[in-house]
Amino acid sequence: MEVVITGAAVDQDTIITVADLKAHLRVTHSAEDGLIGAMRSAAIAHVENHCNIKLGSYTAKAYSPGFYPSYFSKGPVTAVSEVRYQTTATKTYSSLTVLSAANWFTDLISSPARIAYRDFPIPYEYAFQPVVASCTVGYTTIPAPIVHAIKLYVAHKFENRQEEITGTISTRLKMGMDALLNPYRVIFQP
Numbered sequence: 001m002e003v004v005i006t007g008a009a010v011d012q013d014t015i016i017t018v019a020d021l022k023a024h025l026r027v028t029h030s031a032e033d034g035l036i037g038a039m040r041s042a043a044i045a046h047v048e049n050h051c052n053i054k055l056g057s058y059t060a061k062a063y064s065p066g067f068y069p070s071y072f073s074k075g076p077v078t079a080v081s082e083v084r085y086q087t088t089a090t091k092t093y094s095s096l097t098v099l100s101a102a103n104w105f106t107d108l109i110s111s112p113a114r115i116a117y118r119d120f121p122i123p124y125e126y127a128f129q130p131v132v133a134s135c136t137v138g139y140t141t142i143p144a145p146i147v148h149a150i151k152l153y154v155a156h157k158f159e160n161r162q163e164e165i166t167g168t169i170s171t172r173l174k175m176g177m178d179a180l181l182n183p184y185r186v187i188f189q190p
Contacts, residue, residue, distance in 0.1 A: 001062040001115070002129070003074040003137060010056030012037075015044060015142055016150055024151045025158055036154065043153035047146060052186040054138035055146070061093070063129035067120040072135070075186035077113035079136040080106045085123045086130035096132060097121075104133075112186045149180040 018037050022028075027036070044055055053075050064070050067085075083104050084096035099120065107114045115133060123130035139146070 001064045001070040001072050001133065003060050003062045003072055003077075003135070005054065005058045005060050005137070007059035010058070010138075012040060012044060015055050016040065016147055021151065021154050025155055036158065039154045039157050040150070042157070043150040046153060047149055047181060051146075051181050051184045052188060053184060055142055057136060057138045057140045060135050060137045062115075062133040062135055064131040064133070065129055066123065067117040067131055069114065069116040071112040071114045071188055072137075073112070073186075073188040074137050075112050076139060077106075077108055077135050077137055078140070079108070080104075080115065081134045081136070083115075083117075083131065083133045085121070085132070086127045087121075087124050089124065089126070091127070093132065112188050143184060145180040146184060149177045152177055152180070 018033055018040060021036050021040055022033075025036070048054060052073065057078070060074070062070075062072055082101070083099040084093065085099055087097050088095070099117075103119050104115060104117050107116075
């Protein structure tokens with residue numbers, strides 16, 4: 001299921017503050033607060049994209065081509081509130097028909113989370129994504145290894161401000177970020 005974030009962005013200070021990053025960097029002045037804040041945004045985006053997760057709690061819609069057992073493409077999914085499906089050519093969410101909660105089941109413990117259906121109707125046959133699940137996605141409490149990976153990313157970019165060069169070869173960031181982030185990756189194969 002393709003997950004599309006519909007809620008507002010979270011305040012990045014709930015993930016890690018610029019003051020925490022400055023303490024990690026041992027920066028005592030405020031002249032580079034804007035730069036550190038921009039690097040924080042880049043680090044958070046990098047972690048979210050690398051792991052296929054969201055940091056903070058977001059409302060989202062997950063789209064599926066039918067009532068098939070499906071995996072959510074982002075994580076962690078903390079709740080699924082309702083499932084709706086398309087019965088006509090009208091595609092607005094409010095015009096979709098609600099599927100009874102007795103007809104769908106979720107596994108929010110697995111990574112990626114998944115959903116399955118039983119006794120479901122036939123959706124509109126010409127729709128590409130006729131089944132829509134409303135859900136909540138993201139870490140409300142950010143795991144310490146993820147916070148540390150953000151600190152490492154910001155520190156590396158603050159010190160180097162470019163790709164690391166070894167001899168004449170440009171290499172990627174080698175700081176154990178993969179070791180910190182891999183346990184939190186949501187690997188989704190459509």
